[in-house]
Amino acid sequence: MTRVLDARDVSYSYPDGTAAIEAFDLTVEAGERVAVVGPNGAGKSTLIQLLGGLIEPDGGTITYFESGAPADDLRDRIAVLPQHPDEYLFNSTVRDDLEYGPAQLSIPKEQARERVASLADRLELTALLDQPPFRLSGGEQRRAALASAVAVDPDLLLLDEPVADVDADHRERVLSLLDRRHEQGETQIVSTPNVDLVPQVADRVVLVDSTGSVVADGPVTEVLADRSLLETCGLEAPTVARVFEMAGVSDPPLTVAEGAARLSDLLE
Numbered sequence: 001m002t003r004v005l006d007a008r009d010v011s012y013s014y015p016d017g018t019a020a021i022e023a024f025d026l027t028v029e030a031g032e033r034v035a036v037v038g039p040n041g042a043g044k045s046t047l048i049q050l051l052g053g054l055i056e057p058d059g060g061t062i063t064y065f066e067s068g069a070p071a072d073d074l075r076d077r078i079a080v081l082p083q084h085p086d087e088y089l090f091n092s093t094v095r096d097d098l099e100y101g102p103a104q105l106s107i108p109k110e111q112a113r114e115r116v117a118s119l120a121d122r123l124e125l126t127a128l129l130d131q132p133p134f135r136l137s138g139g140e141q142r143r144a145a146l147a148s149a150v151a152v153d154p155d156l157l158l159l160d161e162p163v164a165d166v167d168a169d170h171r172e173r174v175l176s177l178l179d180r181r182h183e184q185g186e187t188q189i190v191s192t193p194n195v196d197l198v199p200q201v202a203d204r205v206v207l208v209d210s211t212g213s214v215v216a217d218g219p220v221t222e223v224l225a226d227r228s229l230l231e232t233c234g235l236e237a238p239t240v241a242r243v244f245e246m247a248g249v250s251d252p253p254l255t256v257a258e259g260a261a262r263l264s265d266l267l268e
Protein backbone atom coordinates (compact mmCIF):
# COMPACT_ATOMS: atom_id res chain seq x y z
CA MET A 1 0.00 0.00 0.00
CA THR A 2 1.28 3.46 -0.82
CA ARG A 3 2.00 5.78 2.05
CA VAL A 4 0.24 8.91 0.80
CA LEU A 5 1.48 11.23 3.51
CA ASP A 6 4.18 10.99 6.14
CA ALA A 7 4.58 14.03 8.40
CA ARG A 8 7.42 13.81 10.92
CA ASP A 9 8.13 16.17 13.79
CA VAL A 10 6.41 19.05 11.99
CA SER A 11 6.34 22.45 13.68
CA TYR A 12 5.07 25.87 12.68
CA SER A 13 4.97 29.28 14.36
CA TYR A 14 3.23 32.34 12.93
CA PRO A 15 5.36 35.45 12.35
CA ASP A 16 4.07 36.98 15.61
CA GLY A 17 5.63 34.02 17.48
CA THR A 18 2.43 32.01 18.10
CA ALA A 19 3.53 28.36 18.15
CA ALA A 20 0.56 26.73 16.34
CA ILE A 21 2.02 23.26 15.64
CA GLU A 22 4.75 21.47 17.58
CA ALA A 23 6.33 18.04 16.99
CA PHE A 24 3.37 16.75 14.97
CA ASP A 25 3.53 13.26 13.40
CA LEU A 26 0.96 11.74 11.04
CA THR A 27 1.12 8.85 8.61
CA VAL A 28 -1.74 8.26 6.18
CA GLU A 29 -2.02 5.27 3.86
CA ALA A 30 -3.73 5.24 0.45
CA GLY A 31 -7.52 5.19 0.66
CA GLU A 32 -7.74 6.21 4.32
CA ARG A 33 -10.26 8.80 5.51
CA VAL A 34 -8.86 10.61 8.51
CA ALA A 35 -10.56 13.30 10.61
CA VAL A 36 -8.40 15.67 12.63
CA VAL A 37 -10.69 16.71 15.46
CA GLY A 38 -10.09 19.17 18.25
CA PRO A 39 -11.32 22.38 19.87
CA ASN A 40 -11.07 25.91 18.44
CA GLY A 41 -7.51 27.15 18.29
CA ALA A 42 -5.96 23.65 18.48
CA GLY A 43 -4.12 24.22 15.21
CA LYS A 44 -6.28 22.19 12.80
CA SER A 45 -6.45 24.85 10.07
CA THR A 46 -2.73 25.50 10.34
CA LEU A 47 -2.18 21.77 10.02
CA ILE A 48 -4.35 21.44 6.89
CA GLN A 49 -2.37 24.28 5.31
CA LEU A 50 0.94 22.63 6.27
CA LEU A 51 -0.08 19.15 5.11
CA GLY A 52 -1.46 20.59 1.88
CA GLY A 53 1.75 22.50 1.23
CA LEU A 54 0.12 25.95 1.36
CA ILE A 55 2.58 27.00 4.07
CA GLU A 56 6.07 25.67 4.82
CA PRO A 57 6.87 24.05 8.18
CA ASP A 58 9.59 25.66 10.31
CA GLY A 59 10.82 22.21 11.26
CA GLY A 60 10.27 18.54 10.39
CA THR A 61 9.48 16.89 7.07
CA ILE A 62 6.37 16.07 5.04
CA THR A 63 6.71 13.31 2.44
CA TYR A 64 4.02 12.64 -0.17
CA PHE A 65 3.48 9.37 -2.04
CA GLU A 66 6.85 8.07 -0.76
CA SER A 67 8.56 10.50 -3.13
CA GLY A 68 10.92 13.35 -2.39
CA ALA A 69 8.74 15.81 -4.32
CA PRO A 70 7.37 18.91 -2.54
CA ALA A 71 3.60 19.58 -2.58
CA ASP A 72 4.05 22.36 -5.14
CA ASP A 73 5.31 19.80 -7.67
CA LEU A 74 2.33 17.55 -6.97
CA ARG A 75 -0.57 19.91 -7.63
CA ASP A 76 -2.16 17.30 -9.91
CA ARG A 77 -2.25 14.87 -6.94
CA ILE A 78 -2.86 17.05 -3.86
CA ALA A 79 -5.75 19.49 -3.43
CA VAL A 80 -6.91 21.58 -0.48
CA LEU A 81 -10.21 23.11 0.59
CA PRO A 82 -8.97 25.84 2.94
CA GLN A 83 -10.82 27.32 5.91
CA HIS A 84 -11.39 30.67 4.16
CA PRO A 85 -12.32 29.63 0.61
CA ASP A 86 -12.88 33.22 -0.58
CA GLU A 87 -9.10 33.77 -0.40
CA TYR A 88 -8.66 31.07 -3.05
CA LEU A 89 -11.45 32.15 -5.45
CA PHE A 90 -9.74 34.91 -7.37
CA ASN A 91 -10.91 34.69 -10.99
CA SER A 92 -13.61 36.87 -12.50
CA THR A 93 -16.23 34.10 -12.61
CA VAL A 94 -16.91 30.90 -10.68
CA ARG A 95 -16.48 28.97 -13.95
CA ASP A 96 -12.98 30.41 -14.43
CA ASP A 97 -12.08 29.44 -10.86
CA LEU A 98 -13.26 25.87 -11.41
CA GLU A 99 -11.40 25.61 -14.73
CA TYR A 100 -8.23 27.23 -13.33
CA GLY A 101 -6.68 24.11 -11.74
CA PRO A 102 -7.21 21.84 -14.76
CA ALA A 103 -5.84 24.61 -17.06
CA GLN A 104 -2.67 24.90 -14.91
CA LEU A 105 -2.18 21.15 -15.30
CA SER A 106 -2.71 21.30 -19.09
CA ILE A 107 -5.80 19.10 -18.95
CA PRO A 108 -7.50 19.42 -22.39
CA LYS A 109 -10.12 22.19 -22.34
CA GLU A 110 -13.01 19.96 -23.41
CA GLN A 111 -12.25 17.42 -20.67
CA ALA A 112 -11.95 20.22 -18.08
CA ARG A 113 -15.29 21.70 -19.21
CA GLU A 114 -17.04 18.35 -18.82
CA ARG A 115 -15.50 17.82 -15.38
CA VAL A 116 -16.53 21.28 -14.21
CA ALA A 117 -20.07 20.90 -15.59
CA SER A 118 -20.49 17.59 -13.78
CA LEU A 119 -19.12 18.95 -10.49
CA ALA A 120 -21.27 22.08 -10.78
CA ASP A 121 -24.29 19.85 -11.29
CA ARG A 122 -23.48 17.62 -8.28
CA LEU A 123 -22.90 20.62 -5.99
CA GLU A 124 -25.74 22.70 -7.46
CA LEU A 125 -23.47 25.46 -8.70
CA THR A 126 -24.55 25.51 -12.36
CA ALA A 127 -26.68 28.66 -12.02
CA LEU A 128 -23.75 30.42 -10.33
CA LEU A 129 -21.02 29.63 -12.86
CA ASP A 130 -21.13 33.05 -14.54
CA GLN A 131 -21.21 34.98 -11.26
CA PRO A 132 -18.14 36.66 -9.78
CA PRO A 133 -17.12 34.52 -6.77
CA PHE A 134 -17.24 37.47 -4.34
CA ARG A 135 -21.02 37.72 -4.91
CA LEU A 136 -21.57 34.17 -3.61
CA SER A 137 -22.78 33.47 -0.07
CA GLY A 138 -20.42 31.78 2.41
CA GLY A 139 -21.91 28.32 1.83
CA GLU A 140 -21.88 28.81 -1.96
CA GLN A 141 -18.23 29.89 -1.84
CA ARG A 142 -17.34 26.77 0.16
CA ARG A 143 -19.07 24.54 -2.42
CA ALA A 144 -17.35 26.42 -5.25
CA ALA A 145 -13.96 26.05 -3.55
CA LEU A 146 -14.58 22.34 -3.05
CA ALA A 147 -15.48 21.96 -6.74
CA SER A 148 -12.35 23.91 -7.65
CA ALA A 149 -10.18 21.65 -5.43
CA VAL A 150 -11.52 18.38 -6.82
CA ALA A 151 -11.56 19.61 -10.44
CA VAL A 152 -7.93 18.46 -10.70
CA ASP A 153 -9.03 14.96 -9.61
CA PRO A 154 -6.44 14.66 -6.81
CA ASP A 155 -5.29 11.47 -5.05
CA LEU A 156 -5.06 13.30 -1.71
CA LEU A 157 -7.78 15.78 -0.70
CA LEU A 158 -7.40 17.90 2.44
CA LEU A 159 -10.55 19.61 3.68
CA ASP A 160 -10.85 22.23 6.39
CA GLU A 161 -14.39 22.16 7.81
CA PRO A 162 -15.97 21.13 4.48
CA VAL A 163 -19.59 21.73 5.51
CA ALA A 164 -19.23 24.76 7.79
CA ASP A 165 -22.02 27.19 6.80
CA VAL A 166 -23.41 24.74 4.21
CA ASP A 167 -27.17 24.08 4.56
CA ALA A 168 -28.61 20.59 5.11
CA ASP A 169 -29.53 19.85 1.48
CA HIS A 170 -26.15 20.93 0.15
CA ARG A 171 -24.36 19.19 3.04
CA GLU A 172 -25.79 15.91 1.75
CA ARG A 173 -24.50 16.75 -1.73
CA VAL A 174 -21.02 17.55 -0.40
CA LEU A 175 -20.90 14.39 1.74
CA SER A 176 -22.13 12.23 -1.12
CA LEU A 177 -19.46 13.68 -3.43
CA LEU A 178 -16.77 12.95 -0.82
CA ASP A 179 -18.11 9.40 -0.33
CA ARG A 180 -18.05 8.71 -4.03
CA ARG A 181 -14.54 10.08 -4.45
CA HIS A 182 -13.36 7.98 -1.49
CA GLU A 183 -14.95 4.86 -3.02
CA GLN A 184 -12.93 5.61 -6.15
CA GLY A 185 -9.73 5.55 -4.09
CA GLU A 186 -9.18 9.15 -3.00
CA THR A 187 -7.40 9.62 0.35
CA GLN A 188 -9.08 12.30 2.45
CA ILE A 189 -8.01 14.28 5.52
CA VAL A 190 -10.75 16.41 7.07
CA SER A 191 -10.35 18.86 9.94
CA THR A 192 -13.32 19.82 12.08
CA PRO A 193 -14.33 20.70 15.64
CA ASN A 194 -17.73 19.07 14.88
CA VAL A 195 -17.82 15.60 16.43
CA ASP A 196 -21.21 14.85 14.81
CA LEU A 197 -19.63 15.16 11.37
CA VAL A 198 -16.78 12.73 12.03
CA PRO A 199 -18.54 9.37 11.43
CA GLN A 200 -19.83 10.75 8.13
CA VAL A 201 -16.43 11.71 6.74
CA ALA A 202 -13.86 9.43 8.35
CA ASP A 203 -12.96 5.94 9.52
CA ARG A 204 -10.01 7.08 11.60
CA VAL A 205 -9.80 9.99 14.05
CA VAL A 206 -6.77 11.94 15.18
CA LEU A 207 -7.91 13.76 18.31
CA VAL A 208 -5.94 16.84 19.32
CA ASP A 209 -6.22 18.85 22.52
CA SER A 210 -6.22 22.64 22.85
CA THR A 211 -2.41 22.72 22.60
CA GLY A 212 -2.49 20.71 19.36
CA SER A 213 -1.00 17.56 20.95
CA VAL A 214 -2.36 14.28 19.61
CA VAL A 215 -4.21 12.55 22.46
CA ALA A 216 -5.73 9.69 20.44
CA ASP A 217 -5.39 8.17 16.99
CA GLY A 218 -7.68 5.27 16.14
CA PRO A 219 -10.94 4.01 14.65
CA VAL A 220 -13.88 6.46 14.84
CA THR A 221 -15.98 3.99 16.85
CA GLU A 222 -13.28 3.68 19.55
CA VAL A 223 -12.19 7.29 19.87
CA LEU A 224 -15.69 8.83 19.83
CA ALA A 225 -16.91 6.29 22.39
CA ASP A 226 -14.31 7.53 24.90
CA ARG A 227 -16.20 10.32 26.57
CA SER A 228 -13.50 11.35 29.07
CA LEU A 229 -10.94 11.59 26.27
CA LEU A 230 -13.28 13.90 24.33
CA GLU A 231 -13.86 15.99 27.45
CA THR A 232 -10.08 16.36 27.89
CA CYS A 233 -10.19 18.12 24.53
CA GLY A 234 -13.20 20.28 25.38
CA LEU A 235 -15.46 18.21 23.11
CA GLU A 236 -18.75 16.38 23.74
CA ALA A 237 -19.78 12.95 22.48
CA PRO A 238 -21.86 12.99 19.26
CA THR A 239 -25.39 14.33 19.86
CA VAL A 240 -27.07 11.02 19.08
CA ALA A 241 -24.79 9.22 21.56
CA ARG A 242 -25.68 11.73 24.30
CA VAL A 243 -29.41 11.25 23.67
CA PHE A 244 -29.10 7.47 24.03
CA GLU A 245 -26.85 7.85 27.11
CA MET A 246 -29.44 10.11 28.74
CA ALA A 247 -31.97 7.36 28.12
CA GLY A 248 -29.70 4.91 29.97
CA VAL A 249 -28.14 3.09 26.99
CA SER A 250 -24.55 2.13 27.87
CA ASP A 251 -23.21 1.49 24.35
CA PRO A 252 -24.85 4.35 22.45
CA PRO A 253 -24.83 4.69 18.64
CA LEU A 254 -22.55 7.32 17.09
CA THR A 255 -24.51 8.24 13.97
CA VAL A 256 -28.11 9.24 13.30
CA ALA A 257 -28.50 6.25 10.97
CA GLU A 258 -27.31 3.82 13.69
CA GLY A 259 -29.58 5.56 16.20
CA ALA A 260 -32.56 5.20 13.88
CA ALA A 261 -31.79 1.49 13.38
CA ARG A 262 -31.59 0.96 17.16
CA LEU A 263 -34.86 2.79 17.70
CA SER A 264 -36.69 0.82 15.06
CA ASP A 265 -35.40 -2.42 16.67
CA LEU A 266 -36.71 -1.21 20.03
CA LEU A 267 -40.07 -0.21 18.57
CA GLU A 268 -40.65 -3.50 16.75
Ligand SMILES: Nc1ncnc2c1ncn2[C@@H]1O[C@H](COP(=O)(O)OP(=O)(O)OP(=O)(O)O)[C@@H](O)[C@H]1O
Pocket residue numbers: 014015016018019020038039040041042043044045046047193
Ligand atom coordinates in the same frame (compact mmCIF):
# COMPACT_ATOMS: atom_id res chain seq x y z
N1 LIG B 1 -2.27 34.46 11.08
C1 LIG B 1 -2.05 34.13 12.36
N2 LIG B 1 -1.17 34.82 13.13
C2 LIG B 1 -0.93 34.48 14.42
N3 LIG B 1 -1.54 33.46 15.06
C3 LIG B 1 -2.43 32.74 14.34
C4 LIG B 1 -2.73 33.02 12.97
N4 LIG B 1 -3.66 32.15 12.54
C5 LIG B 1 -3.92 31.33 13.59
N5 LIG B 1 -3.18 31.68 14.66
C6 LIG B 1 -3.15 31.04 16.00
O1 LIG B 1 -2.66 29.70 15.82
C7 LIG B 1 -3.37 28.80 16.68
C8 LIG B 1 -4.02 27.72 15.84
O2 LIG B 1 -5.00 28.32 15.00
P1 LIG B 1 -5.84 27.44 13.95
O3 LIG B 1 -6.68 28.40 13.16
O4 LIG B 1 -4.92 26.56 13.20
O5 LIG B 1 -6.74 26.57 14.94
P2 LIG B 1 -8.02 25.68 14.60
O6 LIG B 1 -7.86 24.43 15.39
O7 LIG B 1 -8.20 25.54 13.14
O8 LIG B 1 -9.22 26.54 15.19
P3 LIG B 1 -10.77 26.65 14.71
O9 LIG B 1 -11.43 25.35 15.11
O10 LIG B 1 -11.27 27.80 15.55
O11 LIG B 1 -10.79 26.91 13.24
C9 LIG B 1 -4.36 29.66 17.46
O12 LIG B 1 -3.77 29.97 18.70
C10 LIG B 1 -4.53 30.90 16.61
O13 LIG B 1 -4.85 32.01 17.41
